[in-house]
Amino acid sequence: MSSTEDTDDNSYAGHRFQRVKQRFKDRSKRVQQTKEKTKEILSKHAVKIAKHAEEHESFITKVTHFLGVFAYGGFCFILGARPQDVRYIYCLFYITFVPLRWIYYRYKKWHYYLLDFCYYANTIFLIMLLFFPRNQKLFMVTFSFAEGPLAWALIVWRCSLVFSSVDKLVSVLIHLLPGVVFFTICWWDPAYFKAMHPEGTEQEVSWRQVESKSFLCTWLFTVPLIAYVLWQVLYFLIVNVLRRQRLLKDPEVMTSYRGLSKKAQKANNIWWQLSGILGDQNRPFMYILLQAIFTVATMALTVPIFLSYELHLTFQILKVSAAVWNGGNFLLEVMPRQVVLKERKKLEVAPTPVEDRSQENQPVSGE
Numbered sequence: 379m380s381s382t383e384d385t386d387d388n389s390y391a392g393h394r395f396q397r398v399k400q401r402f403k404d405r406s407k408r409v410q411q412t413k414e415k416t417k418e419i420l421s422k423h424a425v426k427i428a429k430h431a432e433e434h435e436s437f438i439t440k441v442t443h444f445l446g447v448f449a450y451g452g453f454c455f456i457l458g459a460r461p462q463d464v465r466y467i468y469c470l471f472y473i474t475f476v477p478l479r480w481i482y483y484r485y486k487k488w489h490y491y492l493l494d495f496c497y498y499a500n501t502i503f504l505i506m507l508l509f510f511p512r513n514q515k516l517f518m519v520t521f522s523f524a525e526g527p528l529a530w531a532l533i534v535w536r537c538s539l540v541f542s543s544v545d546k547l548v549s550v551l552i553h554l555l556p557g558v559v560f561f562t563i564c565w566w567d568p569a570y571f572k573a574m575h576p577e578g579t580e581q582e583v584s585w586r587q588v589e590s591k592s593f594l595c596t597w598l599f600t601v602p603l604i605a606y607v608l609w610q611v612l613y614f615l616i617v618n619v620l621r622r623q624r625l626l627k628d629p630e631v632m633t634s635y636r637g638l639s640k641k642a643q644k645a646n647n648i649w650w651q652l653s654g655i656l657g658d659q660n661r662p663f664m665y666i667l668l669q670a671i672f673t674v675a676t677m678a679l680t681v682p683i684f685l686s687y688e689l690h691l692t693f694q695i696l697k698v699s700a701a702v703w704n705g706g707n708f709l710l711e712v713m714p715r716q717v718v719l720k721e722r723k724k725l726e727v728a729p730t731p732v733e734d735r736s737q738e739n740q741p742v743s744g745e
Contacts, residue, residue, distance in 0.1 A: 439543070440542075442543065442544050443542040450541070453467065457562070461566040461567060462562065462566070462567045462569070462570070464558060464562045465507055465559045465562070465563065468507070468555045468556070468558075468559050469508065471551060472504055472552075475548050475551075476548075476552075480492055487630050488632045490621075490633040490634075491632065491633070491634055493616060495527060495613075496527075496528055496531065497552075498609045499523035499556070500556060502519075502520055502523065503523065503524060507559075515597050515601070518598050518601075519597060519598075519601055519605060520556070521560050521598065521684060522597075522598045522599065522602035522677050523556070523602060523605075524557045524559075525557050525560060525679075525680045525684075525693065526602070526676040526679065526680045527673050527677065528552075528553045528557070529553065529554075529676070529693070529697055530672070531553055532550065532554055532697050533696070533700045535638075536700075537550045537700075537701055537704060538701065538704040538707070539698075539702050539704070540705045546705075554697055554701065557693075557697065558694065561690055564684075565690065594684065595681060598681050598684055599678060599681060602677055603673070603674065603677060606670075610670070614666075635662060639653070639661065639665070652664065652668060653665055
């Protein structure tokens, strides 16, 4: 009798366990379906917004130029009058425009660009400003990001300051603003450094001047380089492993490698020639290697920039000058060619007079 009861109890417990297991499966399935529906809805809205923006491209360009010029003047005023507030402008800019850029890039199939190192570095910098503003070591790591790879990418990849283009403005500011914020904090906002002041030193002495060179090199070069390697591993896993099939199915989806390789191949410049040293099949590996060399070299330069006001100021002028020069080059050389190409496409798509007459003779729906 007892054995029968035990068997019944075990059977009941087994059924109950199966029911609980099935409930968890159903719940996880519903959660997954909800996530997929939410993602689909967001994607549809992103496409709608981007299409509306393209339909009114001319008007948006005029408004962007108008607002961009005034915003630039306002920023210059704040930079001179209240440099300690520049970091708040940066936070507002990043929180506002990066989500908007995702909407536009999602429509253009460029959203994998948001996995690039510049967004990784900017996100860490934003976290530092908002939550750990007095953390000396994190300050130095993000300084290395801002005045290393981010700043030199502005020059090497020829980012253009064009007030009439939201996309180009955001690209310039993402690479330029972190360095400007650090410049104002390091040299024009001494109150920011009081909490970081080393014990046993005079209040007039900056902690930059009393720290050992090995400490500076560790937190301005070695640790940022480790953080860069971590990003590179994560990027490779996401793009080349997890999303590999998605990218192979749709060649229109852009990544930084696809975009840069297309431009380099078209121009047949030094980057295209260097990436092909080991053959076409190894170009992605060469791209990663060249990017790593670029990162190591630019991070090494942040140590003297961190210690010298003159070098830091000169570097700010160099970055702004490069962006303005590239903007002028874009307006005078690149944009006219783009306008001609757009007009040609419109003429190719536009119906011929014969087609117009045939369409006029077609009955309207309901006739």
